[in-house]
Amino acid sequence: MPSYAFEDMTxxxxxxxxxxYKITREEIIEFARKYDPQPFHVDESAAAKTMYGxxxxxxxxxxxxxxxxxxxxxMNQSTGIGSPGVDEIRWIRPVRPGDELKASxxxxxxxxxxxxxxxGSIKHKLVVTNQLDEVVxxxxxxxxxxxxxxxx
Amino acid sequence: MPSYAFEDMTxxxxxxxxxxYKITREEIIEFARKYDPQPFHVDESAAAKTMYGxxxxxxxxxxxxxxxxxxxxxMNQSTGIGSPGVDEIRWIRPVRPGDELKASxxxxxxxxxxxxxxxGSIKHKLVVTNQLDEVVxxxxxxxxxxxxxxxx
Numbered sequence: 001m002p003s004y005a006f007e008d009m010t011x012x013x014x015x016x017x018x019x020x021y022k023i024t025r026e027e028i029i030e031f032a033r034k035y036d037p038q039p040f041h042v043d044e045s046a047a048a049k050t051m052y053g054x055x056x057x058x059x060x061x062x063x064x065x066x067x068x069x070x071x072x073x074x075m076n077q078s079t080g081i082g083s084p085g086v087d088e089i090r091w092i093r094p095v096r097p098g099d100e101l102k103a104s105x106x107x108x109x110x111x112x113x114x115x116x117x118x119x120g121s122i123k124h125k126l127v128v129t130n131q132l133d134e135v136v137x138x139x140x141x142x143x144x145x146x147x148x149x150x151x152x
Numbered sequence: 153m154p155s156y157a158f159e160d161m162t163x164x165x166x167x168x169x170x171x172x173y174k175i176t177r178e179e180i181i182e183f184a185r186k187y188d189p190q191p192f193h194v195d196e197s198a199a200a201k202t203m204y205g206x207x208x209x210x211x212x213x214x215x216x217x218x219x220x221x222x223x224x225x226x227m228n229q230s231t232g233i234g235s236p237g238v239d240e241i242r243w244i245r246p247v248r249p250g251d252e253l254k255a256s257x258x259x260x261x262x263x264x265x266x267x268x269x270x271x272g273s274i275k276h277k278l279v280v281t282n283q284l285d286e287v288v289x290x291x292x293x294x295x296x297x298x299x300x301x302x303x304x
Contacts, residue, residue: 035216037223040234051233059235060219064187064212071189081203082192083211086241 004078006112006120006145013107017073020131021065023057025097031061056094062101062137063089066128069103079146081119087140093130100131108140117150156230158264158272158297165259169225172283173217175209177249183213208246214253214289215241218280221255231298233271239292245282252283260292269303271296 032041036058039046047055074080095101109123121144128137184193188210191198199207209217226232247253261275273296280289 031216034220036219038227038232038234058216058219059237060212060216063215064183064210067188067210067212068186075190080190082190083243085211085243086238088240089238091235091237 001148002077002079004074004145005148006079006110006122007147007149009107009110009120009122009145011107011110015074015105017069017103017105019069019072020100020102021069022098022100023061023065023095025055028055028057028061028095028097031064032058036060052094054096056096057099059089059091059137062091062095062128063139065101066103066126066137066139069101069128070105070126073103074105075143078143079148080143081146083141083143084121085142087123087142088138089140090138091136092138093134093136095130095136099136101128101136102130103128112151117147117152119144119146121145153300154229154231156226156297157300158231158262158274159299159301161259161262161272161274161297163259163262167226167257169221169255169257171221171224172252172254173221174250174252175213175217175247177207180207180209180213180247180249183216184210188212204246206248208248209251211241211243211289214243214247214280215291217253218255218278218289218291221253221280222257222278225255226257227295230295231300232295233298235293235295236273237294239275239294240290241292242290243288244290245286245288247282247288251288253280253288254282255280264303269299271298273297 106125112120126139258277264272278291
């Protein structure tokens, strides 16, 4: 059985995920060439002339890495069945080659489904930090989760 | 010179991007194995037993593909210099292997910077549709853009 079902979720719960993810120059460029080929994500010399002063990861790459930390630390031990969306993303600091990202999750809301007794949704804040414990991104998202036992 | 600078942006402008992006089974699995290894994104037989009835793309993969369409259709012909974040993502319909995604952009707000006379920010709605013209995702995001000529 998964460790976390809808019934286990309470507002204010905090999960500090153990793993981290080191993001390399090569991965930043590979991701951005495919999905976000802006100069400051793909071209080191062009990036050096921008306000970022060097290559930075696509914000969508940071989201993808954060999702991996969320899967490893929570989602793949849960009854999560997908997401209708995200309420906010803030890219707070650039992510640079060599950064080691970690994530923590805070449960903000726990809402039983009105129509489906076997599930509910949670709203959560995912905070991503780098190796200096600086916050680089905050994502407020929603996850649908099944219950262990359907509600009455 | 880029085609689109901050001064060229007006509320209500619409851009229909010409390109499309065909998302393959292989790419869905490759992306998800790396960044979002939930069963319905990486395992066809497990996915068949979920409410999705088969493999679907990670929502973050759909965001990445949408960013590529936005780069090709607008951003890389603009004075865009990055983004502080996204105000909302809604994943409305699953994206499945073989889907061909297109995107359009509507300008919602145009806001001059209060502190930096050389730039401003735009808020925009990116609507992503599939080959049946069904909306699969809507992203309300923010982009900072330079002016051609600094404001007085």
